[in-house]
Amino acid sequence: MENTTSPAKSGLLYGLLFGVIMILEFVIGYVMNIDPQTNQGYGITINVLNFFVLPSTFIYLGCNNYKMKLNSGFISFGECLRIGVTICIIAGLISALFSSVFGMIFPEYFEEMYRKVSKMMMEKNPQMTSEQLDMAVSMMKKFSNPVIAIPASIAIYAFIGLIYSLIIGAILKKDANQSY
Structure with missing residues (x-):
């Protein structure tokens, strides 16, 4: 019996859900004016969710959905890898695209973030020169550029998806x- 159901079908659905949840976290933080730099509990919670809990949960759900509902109770290790990496790539792409569009619509949000990070860097390291501070902020701005941020986000989430897929697979x- 030949398998005609693609693992991408399961990966696409759960990747979209994962990406939408990350967008909702960002929007809720923005609307409630929660600053991850000053409210470290919020920032840590979001990072734990986005890099540990949500990827492993959605990869498990995606693989289990494919195994039980789409493939008659069977799933290979390679299919688990494909599903998990697909889920995380789609979620990373959606999140990065949203962040880039948000930055174009509300550039003052990121400018305020750069100011807060500059202030925090000066408080933690008072001997830092203004040239060093300017260089650090310019590097943050370069890495916030969509041309770099989108591929970097996709690569990071693909790696996360690979690691969790290996375990879950x-x-x-x-x-x-x-048998024949």
Whole structure:
């Protein structure tokens, strides 16, 4: 029996959900005017969610959905890898595109963030010269540029997806019998 259902079908749905949740986290933080630099509990919570809890949860759900509903109870290690990396790439792309568009619509948000980071850097390291501070802020601005930020976000989330997919794939893997 030939498998005609693509693992991407499951990966696409859960990647979209993961990306939308990351957008909602950002929007809620913006609307409620929560500053991750001053409210470190919020920043840590968002990072734990976006880099640990949500990727592993959505990869597990995506692989399990493919295994149980789309592929008659079977899933190979390679299919788990494809699903997990697809989920994370789609989520990273959606999040990065939203952040870039948001930065174009509300450039004052990122300018305020740069000012806050500059102030925080000066408080933590008072012997820092103004040239060093300007260089650090210019590097932040370069890495915030969509041309760099979007591919970097995709690469980071692809790596995260690979790591979690390896773990989840080892747990969920169930190959079909190869008897003829």
